[in-house]
Structure formats: structure tokens, C-alpha cells
Amino acid sequence: MVPHLVTALTGPINELEQRVLDSMPAIERWFRLEWMEHTPPFYTSVDLRNAGFKLAPVDTNLFPRGWNHLTREMLPLAVQAAQAAIEKICPEARNLLVIPENHSRNTFYLENVAQLVRIFQMAGLNVRVGSIDPAIKSPKKIELPGGETVCLEPVARGKRRLGLKNFDPCTILLNNNLAAGTPGILEDLHEQYLLPPLHAGASLRRKSSHFHSYEELSKRFGKLLGIDPWLINPIYAKAEGEAALATQIDAVLAKVRRKYKEYGINEKPFVIVKPDDGANTGIMTVRDARDTEELLARMKGSNAELLVQEGVLTQERVHDGFAEPVVYMMDRYVVGGFYRVHAERGSDESLASPGASFVPLAFSESAHLPQPGAKPGASAPNRFYMYGVIGRLAMVAASYEMEATDPEAEVYE
Amino acid sequence: MVPHLVTALTGPINELEQRVLDSMPAIERWFRLEWMEHTPPFYTSVDLRNAGFKLAPVDTNLFPRGWNHLTREMLPLAVQAAQAAIEKICPEARNLLVIPENHSRNTFYLENVAQLVRIFQMAGLNVRVGSIDPAIKSPKKIELPGGETVCLEPVARGKRRLGLKNFDPCTILLNNNLAAGTPGILEDLHEQYLLPPLHAGASLRRKSSHFHSYEELSKRFGKLLGIDPWLINPIYAKAEGEAALATQIDAVLAKVRRKYKEYGINEKPFVIVKPDDGANTGIMTVRDARDTEELLARMKGSNAELLVQEGVLTQERVHDGFAEPVVYMMDRYVVGGFYRVHAERGSDESLASPGASFVPLAFSESAHLPQPGAKPGASAPNRFYMYGVIGRLAMVAASYEMEATDPEAEVYE
DSSP, rough: OOOOOOOOOSSSHHHHHHHHHHHHHHHHHHHHHHHHHSSOOSEEEEEEEOOOSSSSEEEESSOOGGGGGSOGGGGHHHHHHHHHHHHHHHHHHHHEEEEESOOOOHHHHHHHHHHHHHHHHTOEEEEEEEEOOOTOOOOOOOEEEEEEEEEEEEOOOOOSSSBBBTBBOOOEOOOOOTOOOOGGTTTTTTSSSSEEEEESSTOOOHHHHHHHHHHHHHHHHHHHHTOOHHHHHHHOOEEEHHHHHHHHHHHHHHHHHHHHHHHHSSSSOEEEEESSSSSSOOOEOOOOOHHHHHHHHTTTOOOOEEEEEEEOOOOOEETTEEEEEEEEEEETTEEEEEEEEEEEOOOOOOOOSOOOOEEEBBBBSSSSSSOTTTTTTTTTHHHHHHHHHHHHHHHHHHHHHHHHHTTTTTOOO | OOOBOOSSSSSOOOOHHHHHOOOOOOHHHHHHHHHHHHHSSEEEEEEEEEEOOEEEEEESSSSOOOOGGGGGGGGHHHHHHHHHHHHOOOTTTEEEEEEOOTTOOOHHHHHHHHHHHHHHHTTTTTEEEOOOOOOOOOEEEEETTOOOEEEEOOOOOOOOOOBBTTTTOOOOEEOOOOOTOGGGTTTTTTTTTSOOOOOGGGTTOOHHHHHHHHHHHHHHHHHHHTTTTTGGGOOEEEEEEHHHHHHHHHHHHHHHHHHHHHHOSSSSSOOOEEEESSSOOOOOEEEEEEEHHHHHHHHTTTOEEEEEEEEOOOOOEETTEEEEEEEEEEEEEEEEEEEETTOOOTSSSSOTTTTEEEEEEOOOOOOOOOOTTTTTBBOOOOHHHHHHHHHHHHHHHHHHHHHHOOOTOOOOO
16 A cells, blocks of 8 residues: 555556556555565665656665655654564564764754654654764764754674663664765674665665666566556666776667657657766766767776666656655555655756755545545545555565675575 | 544643553563464454543454544555555455445445445455345445445355355455354355454453453553553453342442542442443443342343443543543554544443444644653653553453454364
């Protein structure tokens, strides 16, 4: 189930969306069966792009921030899902330690930490925030603009466990994406649950691994829906360094061009080039040969691993800016979402950049809840449902990706 | 976690409630550990009575109706919990059959059925309603005052399975409390999940078994909270027929009188006498010897099994009538609640009688969510939390009761 939230999308329901809405029971069953075999990430957020003819995930975050942009009405769903997650992992849990990013002066970010603390407290845990920032040497209370406070405490590492002074957690929840690599202080914690696992860290994850898993899943899911998987899957290629880049850009653009022709889509294909590791900086839109040249000049001599990904236009606009939906999940449940809006970016550019703002999605106020089989007009369809489906599909892909990249996985040959 | 709903209760927080609020992490952990060993009923509603000094369950319904009195805002919680329940019981499920009560002309009741259908459809199942009323010989569409329709279809029984024409469910959800005994058509369905189990039926369940389980649990729970279990447990005795009744009434009244004295409570003790089986008719308040005589006269020669239960005053008033909260649970989760209000009943009478009305509890609109440890005044406490705790405690008791009365239980000696 996906909560019924108000989307910016209000036009007629196109074929893809209708197919998704009609297949709801089959889709929900498909997810239930997946979760019998695979473990959902503890929490996930997924950035989507809806071009109308096509809907695809473009980023799957395993250390989601931005929980503070979920409306208050959504919190009970997040709390209930958090209870389910905790119950599965460690029912005996009393204490949960949240490890945030180190930039402790960013009160926007700390509002997110405060919201996470609130969610897990309401789920019935003792929650404290332990910083791995060496600059935090004693408990530091930070007042937030909303009137709350967050207390960052220095973590204390024992031989086998991590905690705070007088606080021994059974579960450690990372909200720090470990972009700078895995800190030693988090290694060899075999007595505690450390979530997400260290190999989900931004320095170790590869976007290409994720989209490889997603592509495979989109084929199976496309078969379930009876649709071309391209309608939910962004074409991608991996390029190592400058040398391979032009070739891969051309290859992806050629594939997209062919698809646009097949579907009679009158838009200019473009690709997004981004680092293949977890970093979300230096994301660039490539529309033509000149963009490619510029990028190659910038990349000169570089060996960086890059992901060349089909660009998906966004059709949606909120407050006069282009917008993309972000879907939040806790355990296997969709618990909310919001729009990321960027007033200064175009419909073919990444919106995840400085200057973006966030517009919460409200619960639908429609008098009737969506009900399959109801007379047309009697119930408003849940336009957010489709986003919840593709968000969850990307979450399943992340689960496959984590299995495939687990350094401690047992290999049966 | 318990959703933060607005209660009628707005006075100062008394000692019992404060103890419950302060013990939240310990309480939630206690429930998690219980559910490791025991299976929650599929769905449950619990009637509570809050006397201020004491809060106790007085009825635990395993075939809850009244789902239509839950507000629209609560539905996502119910749907999410329904998903969790289905996933546990039968992840492969496609089809769910709901079996309602037979009184198909009661549109109040059918609004409840429509709400249940909606919840499970939104959880991603194909849901249809199968009547076991022999009067239903072909599909019957009934228009409801709210504009919806419910279609009652005649069930079709095969040798080993129950379904509808062209509809083979994997799970059958009873919303019919089987007050007239177990119909043969529901027996020997070993290939399908039939929930709740037949031994939860009103003709087989005994209130005294339930309150026996509850009493045992309240002792353990009282220890956890450091309180006298009487503060959450209604004293009871079982009486078989007229002969034992006067003695048991006196015995219960004497115990309550002792407790009132111990706590300096300046109220007149009373008992509620009700059938020990699942029926909720003929419930009577006994305040004094005259009431007892009247009851004995009525009972003359009867062998009926009765439950004599300490009466718990209700302190709460809504719209100038006395009110009692009803807590709704799906699987192990509290998903909502409402007040049952009866304008013509006193604070020491059962409100579950004709003429009662239902006032949904709204989600709290308080600007701040309750947060343990927050500055006083910075967060409004969740007054509904305590109701969710005692409601769930009664649900755990029902789980123990179902285990103890399961005719197919394996006995290890």
C-alpha cells in the first residue's frame, strides 16, 4: 500500500499509469514474494523522474536525509514501519544510536536528525545521537530553528562495541553515508547491528551496480505489467575515464533515440553523466556534441568511473519550478514523499543541487479514497501510487545490489 | 507506537498515566517480546473504561465491526498493518473473502463491511464479500447511505474449500462472530486460512477465560510498571446460574470495596453482570442488594453462565454523554479508535447498547508531537497512548486465551 498523497500531476492518466493502477493486486503480491527471499534496506529514499511517457528512478539513497520534509500527518506511518523494522532486526532492542553526518553546523540537516530521533522514540526506543566527528569531544546541544534541540554526543568505542558514555545500543543506525570511506571506529562491530551495512557506504557503492540490478528487475516487472521495461528503466552505461566516455555517451544517446522513434516521442534525447560512486557532485547534462567536448576537456586525463545514464525529462512543475518526486521508505513500506523543486533548473537537468527546495506532499483530501472497481468519478485515483511502486522497485534493486556486493556473503558453488 | 489522537480527557495527568508515559520504551519492548512468542489476533477492538484512578478493558472483540467510524486519516495506518498481517499469514495471497454478519439490511453494519473491503483492497488484494446467509441466493448489490455499494454474494462450498463462483480465496476473514454457533459450511477448511479461528466464535468463547488471561498478564505488566495490577485489571468472578450469583456479586463487591478504601476512593462500588459467552445482551449494573434481588428474580431457575465483573466508572464525557474509548488494532498495531457515547446512560452503566453513537477520535493537531524528554510544555503528551497500551494488553490476553482454548493445540507433556 502507498499512502494517497497529492501529486503535482493532475492531467489525464496515461497508459503506463493506468496499467500500474489496474495491476495493483498483482504488484503488491509481487513485492510480498520478493520480500520473502530478500531483505529490504532499513530505510531508503528514491528520486524519480516522470516524463509522462516514462517514469524512472534516478537515485536510490540508502542513508536518506530529508525526513524533516515529511509532513506530521505521515509520521504515524513512519513510526509503525519503524516498529516493524526494529521487531524484525532486534525485538529485544532498548537503545538505538543514530550516527549523523559530521557537518554539525547545518541545522537543515540536523532537523532531519531530530525527526529520525522522534520517529524511533515514538516507536518505543531510547534514542541518542552519537557523532563520529573528532571535533565533538563532549555532548553538544544544538538549538534548531523549529525550537527543538539535538544533542550530539561523542561516540565511545570499546573493543567490540560502539556506544556513548553510559549508553550501550543494540542497533546503530547510520545516517552518515561514509562518503570519505569507512572509518575504522565502525569496523568489526560484530556484536551490534550496524545499519545500513558498511558496504552501502558512498565510497564503496557503485551506481552502475544498482542500475544493473534495477535493469534486471525492470525486465521481470515489465513482464508482470505487460509493458516494455524501458518505460520504467533508464538506459545506462559505465565509462572509465575520458577514453571511454564519448563512445558511451553516443551509445546511450543512440539507444534512446531509437526508443523515442519507436514511441513517436518528439523530444531531444539527452544523457546525465555522474560519478559512478556514491558522490552526487559534478552531475552534468549532455545534450549534444558540444556538451560532450566540454565534458571531455574537463575530464582530460581522468580515470574516474562515470555513469552515463539516459536523461528522463520531468513533466512536473511545482511553484513554477521543475520538480521531481522523492519517495521515502522505511523497511518495505512507503511512508511518505515530497517534491524536490529547483527554480533555476530546466526539465532536463538534475534538481539535486544547491538551491533546491522541498515541498511536502500532503495526504489527499479527496472525499473518496481510491477504490479499484469503483464507478469512474466515484473515487480519485492515487497518483502517488505509481511513484510508490517504482520507488519500491528501486528499493528491491538496492536489496539485490547489497546482496551482490556483500563482502561477507557466503558463496555456494 | 500508538497514533496521537485527541482524547476527551484533558485534565491533569494522574499518577497511573504518568507511569505509563514514562515507561514507553520498556512497554514497547515488552510487547515486542510477547509477539515473539505469541500470535496476535488478526484484528481486535477493545472497549475501555477510564475512571481516572483506574483504566481497564471491559470487552475484547475478535470480530470487530465499526471500522467505518475510523477517520479517513487513520486508514493508511490500517492498510499498512493489514499488509503486515497478510504478509505474515499468506504472502502468496491474491484473493481475500470477507464473511459478514447475516443481517444484510443493516446499512450501518454494511458501511463497516465496505470499509474493511477498502482497507484490504488498498493493501493490494482482490476482495469480495461472501455471505453465509441462506437467504442470499444470488449476488445482491446494496447501496449505502455514503454513496458506496457493497455486493453480497452467496458462498460456494467445495469439498475442501470455500469461495464464490469463480473466486477462490486463500484467506477467509470472518466479520461474523458466529453467535449462533459454528456453521458447518465453515468447518474442515484445512486448505485455506480462516481468520479468526472458529474457536474465537461468540458461542464458544468465554469472557471468564479472556479475563483470566488478562488478569495473569496484568500482574506481569503491573510489575513492569511498578504498579498495583488492580489499577488496570477489573476484578471478576464466574457464576453458574442463579445459585452462585448472589455470593459472587457480594464477593466481587467486597474486594472492590477494600480496594476503594485502600486508595481513598470516594465512590460507590458496583458490578456488571453479563453472559459469560460472547453475547453482549442482558448486561446489567448491580449497585446494591435490591439490584441483586431483581436480577435473581429474573434469573430464577436459570443455569446460564455469567460473568460478575467489577464496574469501572467512566470519567469521560463527549457531547454531554458518558463516553468510553474503543481501540482498534490490526495485527499487533493500534490503528485507530473512537468514543462510544450514550446520552441516556450513566457513568456506571454499559454504553454498548442501542442508542449509542460513535465519535471518531481525530489525530492530534498539536503543533508538537509528544517527545519523551522534551521540555515540559514543548510537547503535548499523547493521552491516547495509555489507551493503546491497555488495548494491546487485552489483545495479548486474547492471544493467550486463543492458545489455551485451541481445540487443535498440540499438548506437550
